[in-house]
Amino acid sequence: xxxxxxxxxxxxxxxxxxxxxxxxxxxxxxxxxxxxxxxxxxxxxxxxxxxxxxxxxxxxxxxxxxxxxxxxxxxxxxxxxxxxxxxxxxxxxxxxxxxxxxxxxxxxxxxxxxxxxxxxxxxxxxxxxxxxxxxxxxxxxxxxxxxxxxxxxxxxxxxxxxxxxxxxxxxxxxxxxxxxxxxxxxxxxxxxxxxxxxxxxxxxxxxxxxxxxxxxxxxxxxxxxxxxxxxxxxxxxxxxxxxxxxxxxxxxxxxxxxxxxxxxxxxxxxxxxxxxxxxxxxxx
Numbered sequence: 001x002x003x004x005x006x007x008x009x010x011x012x013x014x015x016x017x018x019x020x021x022x023x024x025x026x027x028x029x030x031x032x033x034x035x036x037x038x039x040x041x042x043x044x045x046x047x048x049x050x051x052x053x054x055x056x057x058x059x060x061x062x063x064x065x066x067x068x069x070x071x072x073x074x075x076x077x078x079x080x081x082x083x084x085x086x087x088x089x090x091x092x093x094x095x096x097x098x099x100x101x102x103x104x105x106x107x108x109x110x111x112x113x114x115x116x117x118x119x120x121x122x123x124x125x126x127x128x129x130x131x132x133x134x135x136x137x138x139x140x141x142x143x144x145x146x147x148x149x150x151x152x153x154x155x156x157x158x159x160x161x162x163x164x165x166x167x168x169x170x171x172x173x174x175x176x177x178x179x180x181x182x183x184x185x186x187x188x189x190x191x192x193x194x195x196x197x198x199x200x201x202x203x204x205x206x207x208x209x210x211x212x213x214x215x216x217x218x219x220x221x222x223x224x225x226x227x228x229x230x231x232x233x234x235x236x237x238x239x240x241x242x243x244x245x246x247x248x249x250x251x252x253x254x255x256x257x258x259x260x261x262x263x264x265x266x267x268x269x270x271x272x273x274x275x276x277x278x279x280x281x282x283x284x
Contacts, residue, residue, distance in 0.1 A: 004069045005042060007083070009033045011065060014087040015094045025098040031106050032058075042066065045113070054109040056262045058097040060213050060253060061090055067212035085209065168206070168214065168254050171198050172247050175221070179243050182228070182235045189229055196225035213265075214253055217246040220272040227275065242271035 016029050039045040046066055049059035065086050101109075175195055181187050203218025224243055227233035245264040252261045 002037075002042075004066065005037055005039075007069060008036050008042075008062060008065060011083065011087045011090055012036075012094065014083075015090040018091050019095050019098070021098065024102060027103045028098055028101055028106050029094075031103060031110075035110060043070065048113045050265065051262060052109050052112060053262055054101055054105055055097075056265070058093050060261075060265065061093045064212040064214070065090075071212070089211075164205070164209070165254050168202055168250060171195065171202075172251055175199070176244060176247055179240050179247075182240060183237065192225045192229040196222045196229070199225070211253075214250055216272065217250045217268060220268060220275060221246050223275055233275070239271075242267055245271070 012029065012033055019025075021029065035045075036042065043066060046059055046063045049055040050063060052059070068082070068086075178187060178191060178195060199218045199222035203215045203222060206212075206218060207215035221243060224233055224239070228235055233239065245268040248264045249261055249268055252264075
């Protein structure tokens with residue numbers, strides 16, 4: 001049994017249990033779960049999903065969960081709490097995904113990634129009992145929200161998540177303005193140091209909560225501001241646009257915006273790779 005796959009599939013199931021799904025959406029959920037379980041290299045497959053427009057938004061969230069399970073130190077004393085948090089954050093992205101992706105669209109997207117995999121999935125799904133799927137995924141009128149992933153102190157818990165989201169979003173506008181001013185040189189070392197520290201702190205908290213993409217974007221931004229201050233990163237329009245791409249990804253993922261951020265994410269990740277591969281060189 002692959003515990004990472006099981007964790008992801010059960011997260012998707014828990015999230016879907018809090019949505020009112022029609023038969024078509026249930027089929028897409030089934031396809032998604034089947035894809036995950038059949039994937040030979042799940043990490044690489046999710047990376048490819050992120051580069052596919054139809055799947056990118058949801059793939060970003062799945063990638064965060066995957067990275068938490070495979071790259072961090074999992075605290076098994078807190079795994080149930082982390083599972084609820086991952087599942088809760090997945091609800092919004094899964095809902096937007098299901099509103100826009102039909103079984104045909106999903107199969108076409110999968111075909112782009114892995115050729116024959118979509119046809120294999122269809123064969124398996126043709127044998128499924130969709131009445132059973134309906135009973136598993138659709139919640140009844142008397143149990144609308146009170147599913148397993150919701151804590152007993154759900155209102156207080158939701159408030160904590162809202163506060164965390166606000167913490168991440170609050171500095172974005174100011175930092176965006178800071179980036180724009182960099183092109184004119186109207187930025188002090190004190191500002192660079194201050195906001196590098198803010199970004200580093202928010203990135204660390206994001207990482208601790210298992211939100212890898214958000215954490216990565218903060219790390220790229222904070223490291224870049226430090227490098228600009230030290231002179232190892234030369235500011236130009238391309239650099240600024242790459243850093244703004246990081247901000248756009250953070251805002252879109254945290255707010256759950258229904259927009260295609262694939263290009264921004266690709267640009268931000270490529271820039272981050274350049275930053276971290278050239279630690280001791282001046283980047284122009």
